[in-house]
Amino acid sequence: MFKSFEELLEKTKGYPEQQKADLRNMADTLDAIGVLAQADLQKEVAEIIENLPEIRKQRAQAMRESAQGLPKDEKALRLKDADRLAASAEKLKLPTADEQFKNRAMLTELSIRLKQKIRGFDKTLPELDPDRLERYHKAIHAAERAMPADLSAEDRSMSARFAFATELMGAGGPENFDLAVDNFYKAVCPVEFERGHKGDVEFTTASENALNPEQHTQDYLTQCLQEQDNAERLEWVQHNKLISDMSTLAAQHLKPMQYAAYRIMIDNSHLLDWKLENNQLTIKAKTISKKDPENTIGKILQRELGYKNIQGANQVIHKTLQEINKTLAQSRKLLERYGKDSRSLIPGPKAAERMQQTTREVIDNARAQRKGPEL
Numbered sequence: 001m002f003k004s005f006e007e008l009l010e011k012t013k014g015y016p017e018q019q020k021a022d023l024r025n026m027a028d029t030l031d032a033i034g035v036l037a038q039a040d041l042q043k044e045v046a047e048i049i050e051n052l053p054e055i056r057k058q059r060a061q062a063m064r065e066s067a068q069g070l071p072k073d074e075k076a077l078r079l080k081d082a083d084r085l086a087a088s089a090e091k092l093k094l095p096t097a098d099e100q101f102k103n104r105a106m107l108t109e110l111s112i113r114l115k116q117k118i119r120g121f122d123k124t125l126p127e128l129d130p131d132r133l134e135r136y137h138k139a140i141h142a143a144e145r146a147m148p149a150d151l152s153a154e155d156r157s158m159s160a161r162f163a164f165a166t167e168l169m170g171a172g173g174p175e176n177f178d179l180a181v182d183n184f185y186k187a188v189c190p191v192e193f194e195r196g197h198k199g200d201v202e203f204t205t206a207s208e209n210a211l212n213p214e215q216h217t218q219d220y221l222t223q224c225l226q227e228q229d230n231a232e233r234l235e236w237v238q239h240n241k242l243i244s245d246m247s248t249l250a251a252q253h254l255k256p257m258q259y260a261a262y263r264i265m266i267d268n269s270h271l272l273d274w275k276l277e278n279n280q281l282t283i284k285a286k287t288i289s290k291k292d293p294e295n296t297i298g299k300i301l302q303r304e305l306g307y308k309n310i311q312g313a314n315q316v317i318h319k320t321l322q323e324i325n326k327t328l329a330q331s332r333k334l335l336e337r338y339g340k341d342s343r344s345l346i347p348g349p350k351a352a353e354r355m356q357q358t359t360r361e362v363i364d365n366a367r368a369q370r371k372g373p374e375l
Contacts, residue, residue, distance in 0.1 A: 056089035260366035
């Protein structure tokens with residue numbers, strides 16, 4: 001599906017740019033410190049692509065299990081989040097699932113995995129002498145305490161380790177771990193470094209009271225679900241605005257046969273898929289049903305517009321949808337330039353007259369004006 005991690009980032013729309021930058025930074029850092037090579041990163045992406053619905057389903061189940069034993073109100077919220085996560089897993093299974101929705105879900109899962117690797121990369125430290133190992137832990141704990149107070153304990157823990165990973169990159173990579181520890185200790189514990197002895201740095205850390213990794217993952221997913229809901233609500237507002245403009249635009253710009261087709265399609269909108277993708281409204285006619293071949297938009301247009309063959313009806317569907325999408329795109333550009341009160345969206349005399357006609361009147365007028373043989 002995607003040739004590389006970078007391609008997934010580039011082709012995903014609606015995912016915050018700062019979060020994309022964070023993903024790149026984490027991936028580059030993990031590669032530089034020898035934790036996750038680019039080839040391994042691509043394997044992670046491929047595994048997520050293949051199993052994303054099941055991965056989300058498992059995370060939803062873990063969220064439900066973690067709700068047990070919580071106070072009543074917290075338990076209800078946790079179970080609600082689990083249900084939303086499970087619902088998104090089911091949505092991802094559908095063949096009609098929006099591609100951008102799937103891409104954003106992939107990046108969310110990848111972010112979870114990269115953060116886990118950052119938090120845990122120092123679990124298996126190389127051979128360090130006891131004094132240097134103690135320096136490392138003191139420096140990490142001091143860095144945790146120095147992180148912004150509004151960060152969670154888990155985020156402070158991860159940020160401290162990310163800071164050391166950056167220091168490790170600067171020292172030349174894992175083979176220079178000793179040097180990276182010394183430099184990091186000097187940077188975050190300057191007084192202790194100058195004294196040249198262990199000192200009395202308090203060993204109580206943010207990580208001792210941090211959430212466990214699974215709880216952190218669940219909280220992150222809850223945040224992502226909320227952001228997803230907000231994004232979908234915004235898309236729906238934009239969708240409704242385009243739909244409200246569409247009747248005026250269709251009456252203003254479509255040719256007689258196209259406008260007749262448009263009116264028939266509006267009257268049979270249950271036979272159409274309407275989607276807002278990449279800030280444009282995409283309108284697709286549903287395919288012919290094998291169970292009920294007469295109940296399709298193509299068959300209805302063939303009958304109503306007097307075409308001898310289904311090909312003629314399908315052709316006018318294609319041209320009508322193409323023209324509608326074109327005018328909607330132009331409308332969006334005008335709205336961005338002039339605002340929602342643009343005069344271009346006020347129907348002219350011809351459009352106003354068309355909009356007052358019944359669908360039957362529109363059809364009869366189109367058939368009367370049709371030139372050339374019926375298809």
